[in-house]
Amino acid sequence: MQIVANPEMKDRTTLKMGGRAQLELRIDQEIDWEKIPGWMEQEGLNPLVIGHGSNLLVQDGNLPLLLIKDCRQRLVEVEELDENRVKALAATGCRLPVFLSWLQRKGISGLEGLVGIPGCLGGAIAMNAGSFGREIGNMIKRVQIWTPEHGLEWVDKDAIQLGNREFDPGIKGSSWIITRVELELFFRDKREILKTMKDNYRRKKTTQPVTSNTCGCVFKNPDPEMSAGYLLDSCGLKGHVCGGVAFSELHANFMINIGNGKSAEAFELISLARERVYNRFHMDLQTEVKVVQGQYSRDI
Numbered sequence: 001m002q003i004v005a006n007p008e009m010k011d012r013t014t015l016k017m018g019g020r021a022q023l024e025l026r027i028d029q030e031i032d033w034e035k036i037p038g039w040m041e042q043e044g045l046n047p048l049v050i051g052h053g054s055n056l057l058v059q060d061g062n063l064p065l066l067l068i069k070d071c072r073q074r075l076v077e078v079e080e081l082d083e084n085r086v087k088a089l090a091a092t093g094c095r096l097p098v099f100l101s102w103l104q105r106k107g108i109s110g111l112e113g114l115v116g117i118p119g120c121l122g123g124a125i126a127m128n129a130g131s132f133g134r135e136i137g138n139m140i141k142r143v144q145i146w147t148p149e150h151g152l153e154w155v156d157k158d159a160i161q162l163g164n165r166e167f168d169p170g171i172k173g174s175s176w177i178i179t180r181v182e183l184e185l186f187f188r189d190k191r192e193i194l195k196t197m198k199d200n201y202r203r204k205k206t207t208q209p210v211t212s213n214t215c216g217c218v219f220k221n222p223d224p225e226m227s228a229g230y231l232l233d234s235c236g237l238k239g240h241v242c243g244g245v246a247f248s249e250l251h252a253n254f255m256i257n258i259g260n261g262k263s264a265e266a267f268e269l270i271s272l273a274r275e276r277v278y279n280r281f282h283m284d285l286q287t288e289v290k291v292v293q294g295q296y297s298r299d300i
């Protein structure tokens, strides 16, 4: 396990923003999980598990955080279930784009809708990430979860509650980390998979600022028929700038760091958007991006 002191959050988030945590524990092998409780007790810091940081908005300044990051990239196994179905077992530190390319080369289908999402597998599951009508949660057979109380244990899909960018493995207690996932996927022609992925990426690129410093969608869609982007756009917020932070010109629900953005500016933009949408539509927007302000809570 590697231990990094004073890790910079701007280097660990796609929004390129945020202050300094106190410590980062980087998991390289299974045995490292056993060392985590000791560090948690010893340091007395607030644990925050991070993936690729592509859905995080982190406060500036010194933060009493203990970052935990699964760095195991290449742990993928597959098992053929029948002529159509295949089981894929992967470590959740694996980057989603790397995993999707790997599946495509093996002729394994089911996650093509997730193309262009820059997270790690663990973050994608924790956020029940989805696009083009598919969510990763629908493909899960079971997940391996680590808790300080029980170590590693498998949780079957029946015990997992999934929702709109929500994943709840039904674990009681404080911290849990998804460490592995078993997905049920399908065989499909490699060229067809590649074509679907390319088409999806092309569509995504024309409607979302995928190459900017962004944290993805700031707000959840209030319901499947009403997009937060539409509400923000209707309130004149597309392209709205606050210091070094702005809502994208391409998609009003994407927040961008346009240069030296500060978290205070991002929070101001969020408050303004909520106020305008409430005043015009009487709707309370809920954040999709995970806001980290020292004392991290999954419920923010």
Ligand SMILES: Cc1cc2nc3c(=O)[nH]c(=O)nc-3n(C[C@H](O)[C@H](O)[C@H](O)COP(=O)(O)OP(=O)(O)OC[C@H]3O[C@@H](n4cnc5c(N)ncnc54)[C@H](O)[C@@H]3O)c2cc1C
Pocket (backbone or CB within 6 Å): 014, 048, 049, 050, 051, 052, 053, 054, 055, 056, 070, 092, 116, 117, 118, 119, 120, 121, 122, 123, 124, 125, 126, 127, 128, 129, 130, 131, 176, 177, 178, 179, 208, 209, 210, 211, 214, 215, 216, 217, 290, 298
């Ligand atoms: C350009 C861009 C496009 C995007 N497009 C989409 C999209 O189309 N659809 C979509 O759903 N999202 C989208 N996102 C948002 C984001 O990429 C996804 O939510 C992604 O799955 C987050 O993964 P991550 O590894 O970056 O998680 P992080 O941002 O690091 O963490 C997000 C949350 O997951 C938790 N978490 C991370 N890893 C674990 C773990 N192993 N165990 C338990 N909890 C964990 C963190 O504590 C945090 O609460 C986009 C983001 C960007 C920047």
